[in-house]
Amino acid sequence: MEDRGTAESFGSLTSPKHPGYNPYKLPNSNASIRRHGERQRQREEAVAVERKQLPVSRKYTASSMASKNNRLRPVDIFLTQPKDAEPVALAAIETRSALALMDADVGAVKTQEPTAPSLPSIAKQSRRYLRESRHSFLENRKNVLRLRMASEMKRAEIARLDLEASSKEEALARSEERAEEKINSFDAFLKSYDTRAHEAMAKTDTVTALKSDKINKVRSLKEHVLVLERETSRLRTFKQELNRYRKFLAEITPEEWFITKTHEKRERKRKRKAKKVAEEWTRIRSSIESNLELELPSIRSAWEERNRRTASSRRGLRGKSREAAQRAAEEELDRMISKRREELSKEYPSRTELERSIESESSGEEIPGYFTEPKQLVDILTALEDKNLLAIQLEAESDQVLAGLTSELEETERTAGMRKEELREQKRNLEKTAQMEQKACRALSAALVDKSGADKVDAELQHVEKKVLELYSCIIGESHFAEISHMLEGVEARIEEIGGELDELGEQDGELINNLEGQMEKTRRDRMRVQKAEDHKQKVEQRLMAAYQRMESSSKGRGTAKPIRFRSSPQDATKNKKQAAEDARKRREQEYSELLGVDAAQIGARRRSSGRILH
Incomplete structure (x- = not known):
């Protein structure tokens, strides 16, 4: 527990450095008395501690203490004085007690316990020692x-204490004044603090209200900004959709519309430029004419001056000469005016330069839309849909045709390969036949030379010529040569030509071959279609005819038993098959003729008539 009555506690609380220091608290009235007793107690404790530390030789016994206990010495008086006594009083005490220190034991005096002098004990001692x-x-x-010295010291102490008390009272009065001033200053401080607090509270309320207003305004502005952002995003989306729709309309708009409107816009632009040039040119001409009007008096005065100079020479003129001179003078005036007009015109740009310098300005208008009514869009979309359907149909047909052409191309390539091999085989057979005929000719010539009969030689030669003619007619055609050797050379040349054509046929451009094969295949399909239609028609007619005949036969023998029906003979089918084979052979011969440029039918007929030529 804190001791509030001690000097230490009071001193600590009155210290400005103490955490609990209160400058406005008045000191306790008993504090000085308590502080004085505390100091006396501290001095006694210090003397006791010093006495305990003395050696044994310097300590005194109980008897010595009994004899010296009641003595009053100056040293004891000196030791009993407070440490904070005035220096003047201490000096007087030291001077007056000099005699007492002459025979005193300084060491014993220092170790003697300080005691206050007792007056009854001194009187008793004086009575005891009268006869000493x-x-x-x-x-x-x-x-x-x-x-005496003790009394003087007491009086000095009383004076000192009175002085100290008066100083303490003055200090207390000053402290009270300072405390009062501090209280007043503190009251003023509190008042000013309250005033500032009220002002701060009012300002805080104002700022809070302003802040709330600002917050509400910011909130409303944020809400407005959000609304504007949503509206902006909606308008941006609408603009994008509008641009897409406009682009779509521009894509489906006819090209003629853009061409026409662009031409009209260019024409309007040209007219605006021409109008601007005309206005500028009119302004320039008016400026030239106004300047010329200003200078016209000076020009006319110069002309009149010149006319006066030449007037003396015109005085003698009469009639037409005078009129001619007058007209010449007027023409001179017109020339002077025209010359000055040209000089003024050179100061301004010409019409061509004006047209070149003035740029045509665009009106900034966009090309108007083609679609003004919903029906136009419907019509355009309907037309586009028809085009799309037609394109889809054409694409499907093209795919179909392409698939057919691909299959036909494969078939044609296979057929062309087979034809090529057949023609090569025919070429080899023709070469062998020609060699055999040449050998036969040589043998016949030798036999004819050996034989002596002229008729027999002529007959053999005629036979050879006949065979050569047949061979020539089969390969080339009608003969234009009289010599057999020329015919044989022509046959060999034709055979070599056919072989070269066969070789070139494989080396020609694939597109040309494909076109030719496509044309041939198309012709063949057309013929096959017509042939199939005719065959179908013929079969239908035959079926109807057979049904009609059965109906007639059944009507004739209706009264008798049921007629016997026999299986139809396969002769018609065989005949149809033969006819189809003959037609196919003719078509192949025609294709060979178109491909090779020769009469394949004649070659086939001759080959069938004389089988040994090719076999």
């Missing part, structure tokens, strides 16, 4: 001196 020696008398005198 001079030493006792001196001792008594010393005691009297000590008493």
Whole structure:
């Protein structure tokens, strides 16, 4: 628990450095008395501690203490004085007690316990030692001196205490004044603090209200911004959709519309430029004419001056000469005016330069839309849909045709390969036949030379010529040569030509071959279609005819038993098959003729008539 009555606690609380220091608290009235007792107690404790630390030789016994216990010495008086006594009083005490220190034991005095002098004990000692020696008398005198010195010290102490009390009272008064001033200043501080607090509270309320207004305004502005952002995003989306729709309309708009409107816009632009050039040119001409009007008096005065100079020479003129001179003078005036007009015109740009310098300005208008009514869009979309359907149909047909052409191309390539091999085989057979005929000719010539009969030689030669003619007619055609050797050379040349054509046929451009094969295949399909239609028609007619005949036969023998029906003969089918084979052979011969440029039918007929030529 805190001791609030001690000097230490009071000193600590009155210290400005203490955390609990209060400058406006008044000190306790008993604090000075308590502080004085505390100091006395501290001095006694210090003397006791010093006495305990003395060696044994310097300590005194109980008997010595009994004899010296009631003595009053100056040293004891000195030791009993407070440490904070005034220096003047201490100096007086030291001077007056000099005699007492002459025969005193300094060491014993220092170790003697300080005690306050007792007046009854001093009177008792004086009665006891009346018959003592001079030493006792001196001792008594010393005691009297000590008493006087003690009384003086007490009076000095009282004066000092009075002075200290007055100073303390003055200090207390000053402290009270300062406390009062501080209280007043503190009250003023509190008032000013309250005033500032009220002002701060009012300002805080104002700022809070303003802040709430600002917050509400910011919130409303944010809401407005959000609304604007949503509206902006909606308008942006609408703009994108509008641009897409406009682009779509521009894509489906006829090209003629854009061409026409662009031409009209360019024409309007040209007219605006022409109008601007005309206005500028009119302004320039008016400026030239106004300047010329200003200078016209000076020109006319110069002309009149010149006319006066030449007037003396015209005075003698009469009639037409005078009129001619007058007209010449007027023409001179017109020339002067025209010359000045040209000079003024050179100061301004010409019409061509004006047209070149003035740029045509665009009106900034966009090309108007083609679609003004919903029906136009419907019509355009309907037309586009028809086009799309037609394109889809054409694409499907093209795919179909392409698939057919691909299959036909494969078939044609296979057929062309087979034809090529057949023609090569025919070429080899023809070469062998020609070699055999040449050998036969040589043998016949040798036999004819050996034989002596001219008729027989002529017959053999005629036979050879006949065979050569047949061979020539089969390969080339009608003969234009009279010599057999020329015919044989022509046959060999034709065979080589056919072989070269066969070789070139495989090396020709694939597209040309494909086109030719496509044309041939198309012709063949057309013929096959017509042939199939005719065959179907013929079969239908035959079926109808057979049904009609059965109906007639059944009607004739209706009264008798049921007629016997026999299986139809397969002759018609065989005949149809033969006819189809013959037609196919003719078509192949025609294709060979178109491909090779020769009469394949004639070659086939001759090959069938004389089988040994090719076999």
